[in-house]
Amino acid sequence: MSSLETKELEFARQxxxxxxxxxxxxxxxxxxxxxxxxxxxxxxxxxETVSAPVFVPALA
Structure with a gap:
């Protein structure tokens, strides 16, 4: 976790x-x-829009 993320989390807690x-x-x-x-x-x-998984054919 970066220093910025740590500061943001601490601010959110405060x-x-x-x-x-x-x-x-x-x-x-x-x-x-x-x-x-x-x-x-x-x-x-x-x-919310529900997205279905998209299957992409792959060559074996």
């Missing part, structure tokens, strides 16, 4: 820790609005 620690202090009205926004976004999400 952000996650800060979000987790402060999530309890978010007003319930805000939590409700965020939940509604998330549901709306998921409802608009385009379905």
């Amino acid at each position: 952000v996650r820790r800060a979000l987790d620690e402060n999530a309890a202090s978010i007003p319930s009205a805000t939590v409700d609005r965020l939940a509604m926004a998330r549901r709306a976004a998921l409802a608009r999400k385009k379905p």
Whole structure:
């Protein structure tokens, strides 16, 4: 793992820790609005395309 990847992972851990620690202090009205926004976004999400494996003939 490179130094940059290590720094990025540490930053991500710090952000996650800060979000987790402060999530309890978010007003319930805000939590409700965020939940509604998330549901709306998921409802608009385009379905993911499923790709089938492609077999390429090989000469023996």
